[in-house]
Amino acid sequence: MEAAGDAVFRMADYGRILFASTRAIELVSPGTSLNGLHLGEIVDEQDHAALDAALAHTVSSGKPSRANMRLKTPHGALWMELQIAAYFNADGQTELLAVGRDISGQQETEERLRHMATHDVLTGLPNRSLLSDRIHMAIAQSRRTGTGFALLALDLDGFKKVNDALGHPLGDALLSVAAARLSETLRDVDTLARVGGDEFVAVLPEAVSDAEIQTIARRMISVMQMPFEIQGHTLYIGTSIGAAVFPQHGDGEVKLLAHADTAMYRAKEIGKGRCVIYDQQKFTQPEHDVSLEAAMFQAVRNGEFLLNYQPIVDAGSRQIMGFEALMRWHRPGEGLVPPSQFIPMAESNGLINLLGAWALKAACVQLKRFEEAANRPLYISVNVSPRQFRNDQFLDVIDEALRLSGLHGEQLLLEITEGILMSDPEHAEAFLKEMVARNVRIAIDDFGTGYSSLAYLKRFPIATLKIDRAFIKDLPGSIKDVAICNVVLSLAKHLNLNTVAEGVENEAQLQFLARQGCGLIQGYLTGSPLLPEQALAMLVAS
Known part of the structure; x- marks a missing residue:
């Protein structure tokens, strides 16, 4: 022994x-x-x-x-x-x-290996695997006790800018400090996980009322607004938060995470640095229909998406000057799925980046064919979604579209809403500088329906204002709409901006807009959205 x-x-x-x-x-x-x-x-x-x-x-x-x-x-x-x-x-x-x-x-x-398997190496927080276990535990406990719980999706505002400017080592240090700050705001029973990049998810047992959720969210937002002293740099970032509650907003992990993520993106769109709680009445898009979402992924593989082209016409001569490319989904056996259904879904599940890239490239290539048939220059207008606008690879997509089609930059008009532009002005400014370098033009879509401040017209290199159909449909009989259109057209004239009036459906509207100096019109009066061969026939006949 x-x-x-x-x-x-x-x-x-x-x-x-x-x-x-x-x-x-x-x-x-x-x-x-x-x-x-x-x-x-x-x-x-x-x-x-x-x-x-x-x-x-x-x-x-x-x-x-x-x-x-x-x-x-x-x-x-x-x-x-x-x-x-x-x-x-x-x-x-x-x-x-x-x-x-x-x-x-x-x-x-x-123990170290078990910890590494369930925790994020950089921050020490639970990772996706452990988060999934905690969510399932919270669901099981909620079903036993009859009480719900809240799920928060957090994304750091301005982190990418810091990471790109100062490098990944400093960005990693910033993430570690941010994770520690966020953790300190939570209760012992709560779980904070890092799910990738600068994205976090918090599980809040028995926190189900709007007041409780907003109180916790405000603490998190507040600590993230304080300056960070990292490696000799004073840095300022923030966080946007989306919340979903079990079981009201989802009866399982996938739906809860998706709805919290949707709410978080809504928080970013309306100004950042806030918490938006998912609302079934307000967020009625069918991204919550799992079967439709599955059909959408299948549709991408089967090539069920197509582009229609709506003519954009000179208000005076009525000559076609260009087209707006509009995405459509023709679902076999179901017919056309309205864009109001599938676009928000694609924005939510990330497919919009894939679909948007395809649409931009296909539209540019198609315009080149239109040009060759008409034997004169034209331009193509393409909508940009919030998720595309924030995507790091979007510039590469634009370059590839111009290269494949052989178009000049000025023949491409990207339509961006006021909300997208102002949700992240610093990113927008950097992006628009890249567009200027490529001669690509920017249009403000649905002008007048978003932000009331006009300062961005001075700050950003905008080429075109698209007057929303809401201000066109009652012309020329509505005194208020007449006044609004006159103000917008006068403003555009003095700022040397082009104007496109959307939703023009009758001769009286067109005549009024032409008299007031509106340069271009778009609507069913001069052409509905058409298949490529129909648009080509109309172009050749004009």
């Missing part, structure tokens, strides 16, 4: 120590005899059940047993693998022999 490198304990059959080897004493209690103690007195309380089971098995069956448990030492818990065997002593009484091997290093390695 003394020669063994492992700890050895000789015990009475109920676990009282009769003898402990020198190695056992060195590991467990240097300089102190262990004789007379029960083995359970030096085993951590958490492992008493495992010890009792091993002792009982060996005594009752006579067969050896093995168990891993923690032994108490002056320096903390020591993981030991105990192998316990029974034998008869010289008096015929049952005794036990336990041989313990120090496995602390092995156990620490296993």
